[in-house]
Amino acid sequence: MIVLEGLTKKYGDFTAVAAIDLEIPANCIFGLLGPNGAGKTTTLRMISGILRPDAGRVLLGGHDVHEAPEPAKALLGFVPDRPFVYEKLTGAELLRFTAGLWGMAGPEVETRIDELLELWDLTPWKDQLVESYSHGMRQKLIISSALVHNPTVLVIDEPMVGLDPRSAWLFKDLLRSFVDKGGTALVSTHTLDLAENLADMLAVMHRGELVAVGTLEDLRRQASAEGASLEEIFLRITRGATDEDIERVLSR
Amino acid sequence: MISTYRVLLSPKLQTVRHRSRGTGSRTARQILIGALGLFVGYGLYWGVRELLEVLLTVEDLGRLLAFKVLSIGLVAMLGILLLSSLIAALSSFFLARDLPAIRSAPADWLAVYFARLTETLVSSSWMVLLLLIPLLIAYEQVFDGGIGFYAVSVLAFVPFFLIPAVVGSAITLLLVRVFPASRSRDVLGFISIGAVGLLVLGLRVLRPERLVNPDASRELVDYLAVLRGPSSPWLSSQWTVDAVAGYLDGAFEPFWLLLLWSTAAGLVVLGAVLHSRMFPLCFTRAQEGVDQRVKRHAGWRAYEALLSPLPLRRRELILKDTRAFFRDTTQWSQLILLAVLVVVYVYNIRVLPIRSNEVLERWLVSIVFFLNLALSGFVLAAIAARFVFPSYSLEGRTLWLLGSSPVRTSTLMWSKFWIGAVPLTVLAVALAGATNVFLGVGTGLMIISLVTTAVLSLAFTSQALAWGVFFPQFEAENAAQIPTSVGGLLFMLGAIGNLILVILAQYLPLRAYVWSGFPGGEARDPTGWELGIALVLTLALCGLTTLVPYRAASRRLDA
Numbered sequence: 001m002i003v004l005e006g007l008t009k010k011y012g013d014f015t016a017v018a019a020i021d022l023e024i025p026a027n028c029i030f031g032l033l034g035p036n037g038a039g040k041t042t043t044l045r046m047i048s049g050i051l052r053p054d055a056g057r058v059l060l061g062g063h064d065v066h067e068a069p070e071p072a073k074a075l076l077g078f079v080p081d082r083p084f085v086y087e088k089l090t091g092a093e094l095l096r097f098t099a100g101l102w103g104m105a106g107p108e109v110e111t112r113i114d115e116l117l118e119l120w121d122l123t124p125w126k127d128q129l130v131e132s133y134s135h136g137m138r139q140k141l142i143i144s145s146a147l148v149h150n151p152t153v154l155v156i157d158e159p160m161v162g163l164d165p166r167s168a169w170l171f172k173d174l175l176r177s178f179v180d181k182g183g184t185a186l187v188s189t190h191t192l193d194l195a196e197n198l199a200d201m202l203a204v205m206h207r208g209e210l211v212a213v214g215t216l217e218d219l220r221r222q223a224s225a226e227g228a229s230l231e232e233i234f235l236r237i238t239r240g241a242t243d244e245d246i247e248r249v250l251s252r
Numbered sequence: 253m254i255s256t257y258r259v260l261l262s263p264k265l266q267t268v269r270h271r272s273r274g275t276g277s278r279t280a281r282q283i284l285i286g287a288l289g290l291f292v293g294y295g296l297y298w299g300v301r302e303l304l305e306v307l308l309t310v311e312d313l314g315r316l317l318a319f320k321v322l323s324i325g326l327v328a329m330l331g332i333l334l335l336s337s338l339i340a341a342l343s344s345f346f347l348a349r350d351l352p353a354i355r356s357a358p359a360d361w362l363a364v365y366f367a368r369l370t371e372t373l374v375s376s377s378w379m380v381l382l383l384l385i386p387l388l389i390a391y392e393q394v395f396d397g398g399i400g401f402y403a404v405s406v407l408a409f410v411p412f413f414l415i416p417a418v419v420g421s422a423i424t425l426l427l428v429r430v431f432p433a434s435r436s437r438d439v440l441g442f443i444s445i446g447a448v449g450l451l452v453l454g455l456r457v458l459r460p461e462r463l464v465n466p467d468a469s470r471e472l473v474d475y476l477a478v479l480r481g482p483s484s485p486w487l488s489s490q491w492t493v494d495a496v497a498g499y500l501d502g503a504f505e506p507f508w509l510l511l512l513w514s515t516a517a518g519l520v521v522l523g524a525v526l527h528s529r530m531f532p533l534c535f536t537r538a539q540e541g542v543d544q545r546v547k548r549h550a551g552w553r554a555y556e557a558l559l560s561p562l563p564l565r566r567r568e569l570i571l572k573d574t575r576a577f578f579r580d581t582t583q584w585s586q587l588i589l590l591a592v593l594v595v596v597y598v599y600n601i602r603v604l605p606i607r608s609n610e611v612l613e614r615w616l617v618s619i620v621f622f623l624n625l626a627l628s629g630f631v632l633a634a635i636a637a638r639f640v641f642p643s644y645s646l647e648g649r650t651l652w653l654l655g656s657s658p659v660r661t662s663t664l665m666w667s668k669f670w671i672g673a674v675p676l677t678v679l680a681v682a683l684a685g686a687t688n689v690f691l692g693v694g695t696g697l698m699i700i701s702l703v704t705t706a707v708l709s710l711a712f713t714s715q716a717l718a719w720g721v722f723f724p725q726f727e728a729e730n731a732a733q734i735p736t737s738v739g740g741l742l743f744m745l746g747a748i749g750n751l752i753l754v755i756l757a758q759y760l761p762l763r764a765y766v767w768s769g770f771p772g773g774e775a776r777d778p779t780g781w782e783l784g785i786a787l788v789l790t791l792a793l794c795g796l797t798t799l800v801p802y803r804a805a806s807r808r809l810d811a
Contacts (some may be wrong), residue, residue, distance in 0.1 A: 050655035052811065070658040078656035084649035088579040089572065090546050100568030101657035127545050129579065145653070155656075 001026045001153055001184040002047065006056035009042050016042045018208040019056060024186060024201070026152075029179050031199030032188040033230075035238050039208040040188040041081050044157045047186065048078040060153055074102065077146030081157040081188075083138035087131035091122055091141050094130060095148045102149035109148070116144040119174075120167065136162035143171065147178075154178060154185040160194060172198055196230040204237050212237055256360045260367035263350070285738060288745055289382070297386035304394040318394075319497040325387065326489035329380050330416060336376035336736075337420025343733060344371040345421065345531070346428060346538045355535065365527045369520075373417040379736060384409065388496075395500040407509050408495040411516035415488045418519040422526050428534045488512060546579075565659050569667035573643070577671075583639070583731045590635060594683060597631060601687040618766045621693055621701070622755055628683050628705060629754070632676060633712050633747035640672035640716035641743055642734035648726035662806035665717060669802065673713040680705035696783045703787060704754060707794035712747050718801030719743035721808050750797050757789035 002024040009017040017039045024030045034040050045051040047058050049065045049072070058065040063072035085094055092113055099109045117123045120140035125133065133141065139162045146154060154175070160168055175185055175198065189195055195202060202219055204212040212222045212233075220226055223233045272282070307321070308314040345351075345368050354364060392401045495508035555574065559567045577583050601624060647654070647664065654661055684705040688698050723739025734740065759766070765778040 045652075045655075048652075048656040050652055069660070073656060073658035076656060078652065080652045082649070085653070086572065086576060086650055088576040093546075093572075093575065097568050097572050098653065098657070100564050101654070101659050103564055103658070105564050127547070129546060 001028075001061060002030075002155075002186060003059040004043075004047070004056065005059070007043065007046060007053050007058060008055040009039075009046060009051065010054050015208050017046070017053075020205075020208075020210050022203065022210060022213065024184055026182060026184050027179055028200045029175060029185045029187060029198055031195035031202045032186060032205060033190075033192070033195055033202060033234055034188075034205035038205040038238075040205050041157055043205070044078075044155050044186070044188055048076060048155050049073055050078075075152045077149070077151035077154045079142050079146045079154070079156040079159060081161075083135065083142050083162070085130050085138060085142060085145075088129060090127045090129055091117060091133070092126045094141060095145055098145040099148050104149055112148055112150075116148060119170070120144060134162075136164060136167065139163055140167060143174075152183050154183060154187075156185065156187045158189060159187060160189065160191050168194075192230045192234060202230070204234060206238050253360050253363045256363035257366050260354065260359065260363060261370060264371065285742065288742065292745055293382070293386045296383065297390050300387050300390035301394055304390060308394070315501065318391075319493060319501075322387075322391065322497065323490060323493045326412070326493055327487060329384065330412075330487060330489040333376055333380055333413065333416035334420055336380075337372055337417045338424055339733070340372045340376040341368075341417075341421040341424040342428075344368045344375070345424060346535065351535070361528055361531070362524060365524050365531075369417060369421055369523070372421055373413060375733075375736070376417055376420065377413045379741070381413070391496070391500065397500050401496070401499055404499045404504065404509070405496055408492045408512060411512040412488055412492045414516045415512075415519060418516070418523045422519075422523045425526060425530055425534055428538050429530055488515060491515075565663065566667055569659075569664065570671055573667060573671050576646070580731060590638070594631070594679070597627065598683070598686050598690070602690045617691055617693060618762075618769050620691055621688075621697060622759060622766075624684075624687050624691065625701065625704065625758070626751060626755055628680070628687065629708055629751040630748070631683070632680050632705065632709055633744060633751065635679070636672065636676060636709075636712040636716040636747070637735045637740050637744055640668070640676070640713050641720045641740050642725070642728070642731045643668045643672065644717060644720040645725040645728060645734050646731060648724070661809040665721070665802065665806045665809055668717055669713055672717065673710050676709040676713055677706050680709040694777055696778050696780075700758065700783055700787055700790070704758070704790050704794075707791060707798070708751070708754060711750060711794045711797040714798045714802040714805075715746055715750070716743050718805035719746070721805040750793075753793055754790055757793055758786040761785040761789070 002022070004020055004022040006019045006021060007017055008015070008019045020043065032040050032043070042051060046053045047060075047065065049058075049069055052066055057067070058072075060072040061075045063075075065072040086097070089097065095113045095116065096105075096109065099105065099112070114123070117126050120143070122137060122140060122144070125137065130138065130141065139159075143156075143159065146156070159171055159175075163171060172194065175187070179185055179200075187195075187199070196216065199216075201215055202213070203210050204219070212219050214222065216230060219230070219233050219237075220228055223236045225233050225236055228236070303321070304318050307317045310317060388402075388405050391397065395401075491508045491512050494505070495512065498504045498508065556571065559570055562570070601620075644664075651661075654664060681702055684701045685698075688701050693701070719739045719742055720734075723737065723742065725734045725737050725739070728734045728737075761782050762778055765776065765782055767773055768776050
């Protein structure tokens, strides 16, 4: 459902994403992991058509996102890493506006808006301006806006930021149901528990490259870490600071 | 305290330094901006110099008139500085995104006050300072002031800029104290109303019509009294004029500099005391949330019905922008200011002395026709800078939604163009119609004027949007800040250039008609050919200056 072919993005001399290839099938939750600055957000922004790649292409449902954006994006729901939305619209107006961008209006949309707001306990805030929403409420609203037009592909950058435990549980349940009904979800996250428990497939991105791709078992094999947790695999693959580094910082 | 002050300002200084470093294309852009700035600065210098030389030819009154012009200019600048300071202080003391970090740090309160006051001073004054420099050079050249004049000017103008910044910061603090719950929205509303008051007051204080026509004063003695008397003895602008004009006249009195500096110092102390007493409470109250429930009024439903024939996506974009505009006080409060500007402008045209002994001065009418075109064009450009230029920047961090939707980003350009162009054109046509009726111009010129202002509004809308797309200010903390950026300045320069070309395109075919009205000529109406050529040239020019920026910005958005 999501296909990346030689996807590349450079910022000046710095290569943020280095010719990555990836195929994510339907009915799959795909977890994208990686340290800060690995290129995850840039990749997700290219997949959702916000950033144009310097080379390579992105196919959604067989449509090139940059050459045929309309049919490709018609399938897409996107949740960005930071919940910036129109502050001067109400929650309901934002969802109505989003549905309008996907060419949907009328009573069905209104029912859908009510259902989504109810799901996230946002109904009392329906007619309040978004500027008065808390961080978590904005995150719920943005997840709702990604779902309001019934997409078949969800691209989500850091879904758990600001969500309370009940909402986090609800999100996981929602994502599983979405995929079971034929959807495809690409989720970038630092929450390794979420990835370990929820994702059908995983990829670890490091310095712009996909350094490991597959199921959790595949990743264990690639990292030569039989029986290891995802956290241990991640640390082994990305090799960050050591215990000695931490000791040195704290001893001053 | 001083080291904390330096630390607090360091992020801004570092940002400026990083910006000035930059890549090849950025350096090229900076050179271009610098060259344009120098060009405009030289133009201003030249214009003021010419004006002063003409004024000095008036026997006995020349020098008085020249200083009166400086006085009027500085009163206007003081008003602009005070208004800018109010908005800048609201941003730097209450809305800036780094304030929570600063408030949570063990920073000396006085250092915080001085750092924020410095930011307010710089952001409210830099544009006025750029305008002032060529003006002062012109005075120095014409009056042969020498290096001493520049020294006196620096000493006089530092407190001139400082006083409104301190006063603006203090008023903002008091306003936030008075309107705690409704936060910045009401404060800005109040500021707008205050600005209206200031403008009206400024006009009353100046009474410029008394300077236009000496005949209007019953006696020459009255006229001289108007010229000799200070415009406004209680304003720091007048003290500044007294200091620099005194120096140029060979009658320099240090008293005025002492008065300026002691007032500025006294106000800084008062401002600091006020800040120490009130800021913690005001800052806390500024953070308080308010109930912002929105109800759908009948007016909104009617507006939605009016837009219903449009395709769904375009309609939603227009509805979203309209809602955002009218719910953002920093945006709509500027409408009040705009209304006053327009009323004052139309009124000034109404009272222009174009009749002498009840006989219409034809040559004056044709001159004023072009002057009116220039001034109303300038008003339109200023309005476009205020309302249209920021519209793309305001999308800023929410562009991800449009970017990920199946709508081409250039559709945004379409909706923003029409949402800006329709009200601007209506205003332009009304402005041109009303002023030309008061001027008593003929039907041909009236048509030309209406068409010109209409197509100029389309061109300015397109250019304001395009400059906004190429020079976005995504980090701006409110809409009112955005037009004061480099992109806003470039738009104004470009729009003024466009206006000059349009005036030339009309003057060249109509020049025989214009000169026929002068004393000694055979007064006549413009011919159909003259009007036709002027109209065609205007349409071609504005068509070009509308389409080229529109297409360039659309391409940029879709890239």
